[in-house]
Amino acid sequence: MIHHNGGVNCIYTQKKLTIGDYAVEHFVPYAFVSHDLLWNLIPADQSFNSSKCDKLPSMVDHFDPYFNLQLLGLQTVLSNAHNKNTEKLLQDYLTFIPDLADFGNLDIYVLKAKFKDNIQPLITIASNNGFEYL
Numbered sequence: 001m002i003h004h005n006g007g008v009n010c011i012y013t014q015k016k017l018t019i020g021d022y023a024v025e026h027f028v029p030y031a032f033v034s035h036d037l038l039w040n041l042i043p044a045d046q047s048f049n050s051s052k053c054d055k056l057p058s059m060v061d062h063f064d065p066y067f068n069l070q071l072l073g074l075q076t077v078l079s080n081a082h083n084k085n086t087e088k089l090l091q092d093y094l095t096f097i098p099d100l101a102d103f104g105n106l107d108i109y110v111l112k113a114k115f116k117d118n119i120q121p122l123i124t125i126a127s128n129n130g131f132e133y134l
Contacts, residue, residue: 001073002043004080008072010045011065012052012134023049027057027066028119032126038092039115042069055134056123063119067112074111078104 002008007018025044026033031054033040044052057066077089090100096114097103106114127133 001069001076004076005072008043008069009065010048011042011062011069012048012057013045015045015048017043017045022046025049025052027062028122028126029054029056029131032129032131033122037095038073038089039070039096039118042066052134054131056126056131058133059116059120059123063116066119067115070115071108071111074103 002017002019002022007016009015010017010022022043023046025042026036027040027042030036057063074090074093077083077086080086087100090103093103094100096118097106097111
């Protein structure tokens with residue numbers, strides 16, 4: 001995503017992230033979800049990522065910037081549809097969008113609602129199980 005679109009800003013620190021100067025961050029802590037599916041991964045400031053540990057992001061402060069990065073990533077994958085890995089990459093989103101053919105046709109607001117409907121319960125359950133917020 002950074003390679004195709006240039007730098008992006010960290011959703012936590014606003015620092016400009018460039019190739020070789022970012023960490024891969026689990027939006028919902030790995031210790032809770034135990035997977036590396038793309039819908040849960042975003043680039044983040046390396047020093048922030050080290051200090052975040054297993055803390056939960058705020059849905060109020062961080063969901064919109066998280067979704068915007070995910071949208072940019074999805075748009076990047078879809079615009080490079082000639083890439084043989086496109087379908088494999090999109091499979092990570094089947095939890096949200098059960099039919100891969102729908103990706104190119106979904107309204108941005110519907111897509112955002114699908115993300116939120118899947119992320120919000122995970123954050124709530126993680127919090128109820130003792131994970132702390134940032």
